[in-house]
Amino acid sequence: MKITTIILAAGKGTRMRSELPKILHKIANRPLLQHVYDTAKQLENNAIKIVVGHGSELVTNTLKDLDADWVEQKQQLGTGHAVQQVSDQIADADTVLILYGDVPLLKLATAKLLINSVNEQSLALLTVNLADPSGYGRIVRNASGQVTKIVEEKDATDADKLINEINTGIMAVQGKQLKQWLSRLNNSNAQGEYYLTDVIEMAAADQINIVTSQPETEDEVLGVNNRIQLSHLERVYQQEQAYSLMEQGVTLNDPMRFDQRGTIESLGQDIEIDINVILEGKNSIGSNVKIGANTNIKNSIIGDNVEILANCIIEDAVIGQGSRIGPYARLRPGSVLANDVHIGNFVEIKKSSVAAGSKINHLSYIGDATVGGGVNIGAGTITCNYDGVNKFRTVIEDGAFIGSNSQLVAPVTIGKNATIGAGSTITKDSPENQLTLSRAKQISLASWQRPVKKET
Ligand code: UD1
Ligand code: CA
Secondary structure, rough: OOOOEEEEOOOOOOOOOOOOHHHOHHHHHHHHHHHHHHHOOOOOOOEEEEOOOOOHHHHHHHOOOOOOEEEEOOOOOHHHHHOOHHHHOOOOOOOEEEOOOOOOOOOOOHHHHHHHHOOOOEEEEEEEHHHHHOOOOEEEEEEOOEEEEEEEEHHOOOOOOOOOOOEEEEOOOOOOOHHHHHHHOOOOOOOOOOOHHHHHHHHOOOOOOEEEEOOOOOOHOOOOHHHHHHHHHHHHHHHHHHHHHHHEEEOOOOOEEEEEEEEEEEEOOEEEEOOEEEEEEEEOOOOOEEEEEOOOOOEEOOOOOOOOOOOOOOEEEEEEOOOEEOOOOOOOOOOOOOOOOOOEEEEEOOOEEEEEOOEEEEOOOOOEEOOOOOOEOOOOEEEOOEOOOOOOOEEEEEOOOOOOOEEEOOOOOEEEOOOOOOOOEEEOEEEOOOOEEOOOOOOOOOOOOOOOOOOO
């Protein structure tokens, strides 16, 4: 079976009150339209067509990597008109699935259920019963319970308005039939629009069996029209991810205060995640890892038995097994830490490798450096890697000990097992096994007296 999925995404989204087209607003840092696409993409033998209108240039540029055909609907004359724009790209034998760019959380299983209900005698319609159906199209059934048509709210009689079963807009239809019905749509209705929903009445008249099904949860078919609904679906999505992680053996101290904006490429066991942790991009997390509160981790690889204390910001970093980070540490892109490394509070690392067992425990900046194993970098040490124009590397060899408050002016190499005296400004290579220091001599003046305030 060949599938054509049509995603309707031409609408403006006035109630978002935004310059950005609605479908580019994000859930978990991914545009709404991308969520719908990603679900559709999982269907086999599927050609995806996306109907765009408002802000189409921005939409197609932003999402240019999608493997889909973009179809322009220049004027938004209704959902039926939107699907008509794709008519000539639909083959008779296709099963056509209609999705909405602003309904981001539809499940793949639901889409499959619809597709599998379609044949020459049947079409599939996704409906849901709502306590408050106002605003939606109502599903009208005859005395024997068969669907006969959909009535839009604005065209509904008072009796129609009492119907709780509403049209989600999502349906699957055989291509040949859909094209025939589309060609017969008109806009003589309260809104002067070409309603896609009118195909249902035509189908019923053609003796086509209208198979309805309902999603597992209402959230699957909720659309985003304003930022309140956007925030609701963000929480729904985050909760799903949190529950899935817990099912895979992760402890979340509070699943309501956890956000994952991306994917986890590999996941160990017995991971503990405290509150307000954000995982972004692609991360891998080993076993027995603890992540403290208020920590952000982006595009990083975290080894087994790593402990990350509270309030750390970690991006494009690799953390070796048994390492301990934070609290309040920042690992910037290109930080590569081997096993059993300790990075303490108010330490920033950038584009640097740190070999096994090294410690940088307090108040340091280590940038563009190669740090060996078993190195101890004292509090307040800074690599001066930038002369205002170019960046230079600092090399600190195995076993070196850097005294507190030292500045290492790159390019510079600190030799193996060298010791740097506290408070030094090091501008030349420091030989291995020696003490190097640069420090003004300390003096004390016995005769010195504190100044006293002058009388005026
Ligand atoms: C539509 C349905 C209604 C259903 C509701 C579910 C019709 C006539 N009505 O109503 O039965 O209960 O969805 O939310 O289909 N769009 C275009 N081009 C257009 C018009 C719309 O691409 O010319 C897109 C919009 O961007 C949106 C979707 O189609 O993603 C639905 O459009 P919307 O205006 O929200 O339809 P409703 O009037 O809410
Ligand atoms: Ca709508």
